[in-house]
Amino acid sequence: MQNLMFAFAALAALALAAAAPKDSDNNCPSFEPMTNFNASEMVGVWYDIAHTNRRTGLKLKCDLVKFSPDLTDPSKLEFNSFSYSSATKSVVSVAGKICSPTKKNVPDGTIAVTIPSLNVEKVEMKVLSTDYKTFAVLAVCHQLGNGTSFPKALVLTREQEPSTKLKSAAFKVLDNNKIARRTMSLTSHSKCHSYDLSSKTEQQATTLGHGTSLGGIVSLPNAAQKEAATTKHPKSR
Numbered sequence: 126m127q128n129l130m131f132a133f134a135a136l137a138a139l140a141l142a143a144a145a146p147k148d149s150d151n152n153c154p155s156f157e158p159m160t161n162f163n164a165s166e167m168v169g170v171w172y173d174i175a176h177t178n179r180r181t182g183l184k185l186k187c188d189l190v191k192f193s194p195d196l197t198d199p200s201k202l203e204f205n206s207f208s209y210s211s212a213t214k215s216v217v218s219v220a221g222k223i224c225s226p227t228k229k230n231v232p233d234g235t236i237a238v239t240i241p242s243l244n245v246e247k248v249e250m251k252v253l254s255t256d257y258k259t260f261a262v263l264a265v266c267h268q269l270g271n272g273t274s275f276p277k278a279l280v281l282t283r284e285q286e287p288s289t290k291l292k293s294a295a296f297k298v299l300d301n302n303k304i305a306r307r308t309m310s311l312t313s314h315s316k317c318h319s320y321d322l323s324s325k326t327e328q329q330a331t332t333l334g335h336g337t338s339l340g341g342i343v344s345l346p347n348a349a350q351k352e353a354a355t356t357k358h359p360k361s362r
């Protein structure tokens with residue numbers, strides 16, 4: 126009888142396990158990447174106007190990203206992601222590459238981001254929408270080991286101070302992909318330091334690179350959280 130009870134309990138447990146959602150190890154929201162994305166048209170300078178809260182405590186501002194053709198590989202683009210820390214009064218920059226993943230059946234707007242100095246290798250990023258000329262909305266979903274997901278987004282515009290109309294159109298893309306606006310911070314572009322955009326040298330990349338636009342979106346959230354725990358003003362931006 127005891128054996129039977131045990132068997133019954135085991136069966137019940139199995140039934141429960143089967144009823145649980147199969148995707149419990151991936152609960153990222155299903156982003157809708159755009160179709161017919163052409164990475165070459167991203168070349169040039171973009172200003173970060175909003176990004177998922179980074180809480181670095183570094184008072185980062187004036188974030189911008191420059192994409193350029195990769196002269197050694199036409200299927201890739203190089204980028205340099207710049208930021209300025211008012212806390213440390215210094216420029217931060219990280220360099221990396223984006224490419225279209227070789228996997229077939231991946232939608233067009235999916236790209237892979239590599240940043241060697243942050244040990245980031247081919248993190249999958251979705252281009253949710255862009256017209257290449259005025260705005261671009263990018264997103265990455267980090268699946269954490271404990272079963273929670275952490276979506277991160279980045280809103281880029283060609284102009285440093287875009288119109289309210291353009292900003293609302295871009296934020297609408299976030300809404301459509303269920304990325305809560307309250308998880309986003311607006312980027313300050315006041316009194317900006319000028320960057321040497323032609324430079325390929327990274328600055329403070331390994332230590333502060335997760336605070337930049339592209340470094341931030343591909344970094345796991347705990348990198349930023351750890352930083353926040355050791356700084357005095359974690360909510361300063």
Ligand SMILES: *[C@@H]1O[C@H](CO)[C@@H](O)[C@H](O)[C@H]1NC(C)=O
Pocket residue numbers: 163164165166
């Ligand atoms: C992608 O954009 C580049 C630059 O504008 C252009 O030369 C190329 O023809 C485009 N590719 C496609 C497939 O449209």
Ligand SMILES: *[C@@H]1O[C@H](CO)[C@@H](O)[C@H](O)[C@H]1NC(C)=O
Pocket residue numbers: 269271273347
């Ligand atoms: C999972 O881990 C993240 C990051 O460490 C944490 O913020 C979150 O609260 C955790 N969630 C659960 C359900 O434990």
